[in-house]
Amino acid sequence: MKHQQLTQFCEAVFIKMGCSEKDAKLATEVLTIADLRGIDSHGVARLSGYVRLWKAGRINTTPNIKIVHESPSTAVIDADAALGLVAAPFAMKVAIEKALICGTGWVSVRNSNHFGIAGIHAEMALEHDMIGMAMTNASPLVAPTFSKERLLGTNPIAVAIPADKEPPFIGDFATTTAANGKLEILQRESKNAPTGWVQTKSGEESNDPHEVKNGGALLPLGSDREHGSHKGFILGSIVDIFSAVLSGANYGPWAPPFVSFLPLSDDPVGLGLGHFFGAMRIDAFRPAEEFKSHMDNWLSRFRNATPINENQPVVIPGDPERQLSQERLNTDIPLNDLVLKDLQSLAEEFKIEL
Amino acid sequence: MKHQQLTQFCEAVFIKMGCSEKDAKLATEVLTIADLRGIDSHGVARLSGYVRLWKAGRINTTPNIKIVHESPSTAVIDADAALGLVAAPFAMKVAIEKALICGTGWVSVRNSNHFGIAGIHAEMALEHDMIGMAMTNASPLVAPTFSKERLLGTNPIAVAIPADKEPPFIGDFATTTAANGKLEILQRESKNAPTGWVQTKSGEESNDPHEVKNGGALLPLGSDREHGSHKGFILGSIVDIFSAVLSGANYGPWAPPFVSFLPLSDDPVGLGLGHFFGAMRIDAFRPAEEFKSHMDNWLSRFRNATPINENQPVVIPGDPERQLSQERLNTDIPLNDLVLKDLQSLAEEFKIEL
Numbered sequence: 001m002k003h004q005q006l007t008q009f010c011e012a013v014f015i016k017m018g019c020s021e022k023d024a025k026l027a028t029e030v031l032t033i034a035d036l037r038g039i040d041s042h043g044v045a046r047l048s049g050y051v052r053l054w055k056a057g058r059i060n061t062t063p064n065i066k067i068v069h070e071s072p073s074t075a076v077i078d079a080d081a082a083l084g085l086v087a088a089p090f091a092m093k094v095a096i097e098k099a100l101i102c103g104t105g106w107v108s109v110r111n112s113n114h115f116g117i118a119g120i121h122a123e124m125a126l127e128h129d130m131i132g133m134a135m136t137n138a139s140p141l142v143a144p145t146f147s148k149e150r151l152l153g154t155n156p157i158a159v160a161i162p163a164d165k166e167p168p169f170i171g172d173f174a175t176t177t178a179a180n181g182k183l184e185i186l187q188r189e190s191k192n193a194p195t196g197w198v199q200t201k202s203g204e205e206s207n208d209p210h211e212v213k214n215g216g217a218l219l220p221l222g223s224d225r226e227h228g229s230h231k232g233f234i235l236g237s238i239v240d241i242f243s244a245v246l247s248g249a250n251y252g253p254w255a256p257p258f259v260s261f262l263p264l265s266d267d268p269v270g271l272g273l274g275h276f277f278g279a280m281r282i283d284a285f286r287p288a289e290e291f292k293s294h295m296d297n298w299l300s301r302f303r304n305a306t307p308i309n310e311n312q313p314v315v316i317p318g319d320p321e322r323q324l325s326q327e328r329l330n331t332d333i334p335l336n337d338l339v340l341k342d343l344q345s346l347a348e349e350f351k352i353e354l
Numbered sequence: 355m356k357h358q359q360l361t362q363f364c365e366a367v368f369i370k371m372g373c374s375e376k377d378a379k380l381a382t383e384v385l386t387i388a389d390l391r392g393i394d395s396h397g398v399a400r401l402s403g404y405v406r407l408w409k410a411g412r413i414n415t416t417p418n419i420k421i422v423h424e425s426p427s428t429a430v431i432d433a434d435a436a437l438g439l440v441a442a443p444f445a446m447k448v449a450i451e452k453a454l455i456c457g458t459g460w461v462s463v464r465n466s467n468h469f470g471i472a473g474i475h476a477e478m479a480l481e482h483d484m485i486g487m488a489m490t491n492a493s494p495l496v497a498p499t500f501s502k503e504r505l506l507g508t509n510p511i512a513v514a515i516p517a518d519k520e521p522p523f524i525g526d527f528a529t530t531t532a533a534n535g536k537l538e539i540l541q542r543e544s545k546n547a548p549t550g551w552v553q554t555k556s557g558e559e560s561n562d563p564h565e566v567k568n569g570g571a572l573l574p575l576g577s578d579r580e581h582g583s584h585k586g587f588i589l590g591s592i593v594d595i596f597s598a599v600l601s602g603a604n605y606g607p608w609a610p611p612f613v614s615f616l617p618l619s620d621d622p623v624g625l626g627l628g629h630f631f632g633a634m635r636i637d638a639f640r641p642a643e644e645f646k647s648h649m650d651n652w653l654s655r656f657r658n659a660t661p662i663n664e665n666q667p668v669v670i671p672g673d674p675e676r677q678l679s680q681e682r683l684n685t686d687i688p689l690n691d692l693v694l695k696d697l698q699s700l701a702e703e704f705k706i707e708l
Contacts, residue, residue: 069639069640070638071456071457071458071635071638072426072427072455072456072457073426073427073456073457073458073638074457074458074634074635074638074639076639076640101426102425102426102427102456103425103426103427103428103460104425104427104428104458104460106457106458106634106638108639143659144656144659144668145668145669146661146662146663146666146667146668146669147659147660147661147662147668148660148661148662149659149660151655151656151659159588159592161592161595169591169595171588171589171591171592173582173584173585173588174585175585176582177576177581177582178582194580194581196581199662202662203662203663221575221576221582221585221586222531222575222576222581222582223581226548227531227548227550227551227576227577227581228527228530228531228532228575228576230527230669230671231527231529231575232575233671234513234525234527234671235525235589237523237525237656237671238513238515238525240652241515241523241649241652245645245648245649245652246636246639246640246645247639247640248640248644251648251652252652252655252656253655269648269651270648280428280460281425281428282600284424284425284427284428284460285423285428285430285462285600285601286423286430286600286601286602290602291599291600294599294605294623294624295595295599297623298594298595298599298605298606301505301606301607302498302505302591302606305497305498305501305503305505306501306502306503307500307501307502308500308501308502308556308557309500309557312500313500314498314499314500314501315499315500315584317584317587317588317591
């Protein structure tokens with residue numbers, strides 16, 4: 001499907017959900033950029049999930065998002081159960097405004113929902129010659145090292161760093177060995193998962209990509225203790241604490257599930273999901289031109305590192321998504337049959353043309 | 355050896371190197387706490403290395419450490435080639451002072467040297483009811499995913515988060531699958547390294563713990579692409595950029611080697627090694643008591659997560675080091691024969707009693 005066609009459709013759905021035109025545009029941009037970049041699990045494939053959460057009363061499409069606590073360089077925002085797709089750009093703007101005044105800005109958000117891909121929020125800092133950061137907690141699907149309980153989400157971290165002539169460095173990764181989206185691809189292709197991605201519900205090794213649906217868990221980055229999974233556990237924990245304990249959202253196993261058919265915790269420890277954003281002005285450290293020229297040098301040195309195999313050069317974080325985005329803008333966004341069917345149901349339900 | 359005896363000896367060595375009494379005490383504390391915690395590779399085992407760097411003129415024991423650029427929430431510090439053990443606490447203090455005034459403080463340091471364990475610097479924030487962060491770049495020993503070149507250090511990240519009745523959360527980890535110290539232990543015990551820790555100099559899998567000495571490389575957290583090593587590469591890169599590109603230190607393959615027998619780069623891109631520190635006031639986000647009581651809940655929930663194996667509970671970051679520290683304070687710090695011999699040579703050379 002053409003990017004523009006998908007955009008129009010998503011906007012129409014968000015409007016039907018009661019979003020303002022501005023919010024519908026914003027949420028659509030965040031969603032469809034994921035599809036452009038090939039992070040298909042976080043794009044329009046999620047649209048019907050948002051609709052179901054809205055129907056279940058868990059998403060408020062006319063929210064009053066506001067700052068509830070602040071200092072010169074920090075803020076806590078209550079998203080009033082907004083779409084995370086809308087709350088996140090709001091919060092990132094506050095971080096950038098704080099950074100303009102005192103060098104850096106740090107914003108923790110509570111009472112929010114799934115915010116799409118982390119990278120796009122972090123990138124908002126780039127045009128201001130700032131480094132941007134974004135992270136979020138998520139539905140508990142990950143077991144800490146040595147446990148069979150699912151206590152953390154895939155808790156992604158994104159960091160965007162500007163350069164001059166080179167494109168920016170954009171790291172955006174789940175703090176698990178593999179993101180859930182990777183497992184979904186294997187499920188569709190009826191393939192096994194590599195050892196170290198998931199464990200069974202009793203904590204044994206597994207290669208079944210459906211394991212999480214059977215009560216099993218995703219594993220923290222590192223896979224097992226010998227290969228550093230305690231480090232992935234630390235990373236996921238930091239994201240959880242910065243996003244939810246700092247803001248007053250639900251943390252750890254209390255984080256609300258993305259799927260509307262799973263009940264919310266009956267002893268919540270906070271409000272909704274949590275996110276954390278940061279913006280650092282480059283010139284709060286050194287002149288921006290100087291920094292960006294060194295970033296060019298950094299990027300070209302790493303891009304040209306001697307490869308092990310001549311056909312596989314080193315990949316600079318952000319490059320593959322940028323290339324795919326350009327391709328898909330010029331051609332089409334491929335949608336798999338299940339996603340297309342899902343969008344068609346929405347089209348019928350809301351009486352919108354697809 | 356008793357902790358106190360080791361402390362007296364280290365202080366005497368630093369004084370002989372020309373450090374002020376205050377700096378000698380500070381550097382000794384950072385070093386010996388590593389030994390107490392069982393991070394033996396970063397304790398007194400490094401002392402003779404610092405002496406050799408000082409003799410080679412790469413460490414300045416009477417430095418004029420100063421802020422060279424600042425904003426309300428940030429600073430860049432030139433460490434004047436100081437011991438990192440001394441520059442790091444100086445920089446962390448500046449981060450804390452900035453946070454007292456505007457909520458958070460972020461300090462990037464150039465022209466420094468190896469700073470010991472990252473965790474101890476991050477922990478300085480705890481007594482102020484702040485979250486502390488510390489990271490540093492280091493000698494290039496790590497190959498990016500798909501490369502056989504060593505372009506990054508083991509680039510550790512430490513984050514210290516206060517709680518109320520529970521002990522604090524202290525994550526402190528190298529962004530590689532295994533730290534160099536783990537390989538040193540295997541070398542002493544003539545054991546093989548697990549697959550995924552190192553590669554040969556042509557980029558092949560290896561189980562030889564001496565591989566790094568043969569021109570091979572440590573691997574980013576995740577070990578290989580299928581298990582997320584590109585994420586470990588992103589983490590190591592962020593540490594490198596925050597520590598060195600923001601401050602004006604040497605980054606990537608230009609980072610100065612810890613061992614004095616390896617030459618410095620003849621086309622440096624900055625000054626010395628770089629570090630990055632952060633401090634965030636809890637009450638810049640929510641009342642500290644409220645946050646700390648939720649951290650107690652977080653910590654006890656994760657500590658009591660259902661284990662896979664009853665004899666191996668979930669490990670809270672910081673717990674093992676705290677327990678070992680207490681044990682070693684009450685008894686002895688075990689020193690291996692090579693380290694003891696090393697200290698004895700220093701004792702003879704400097705005419706100090708050991």
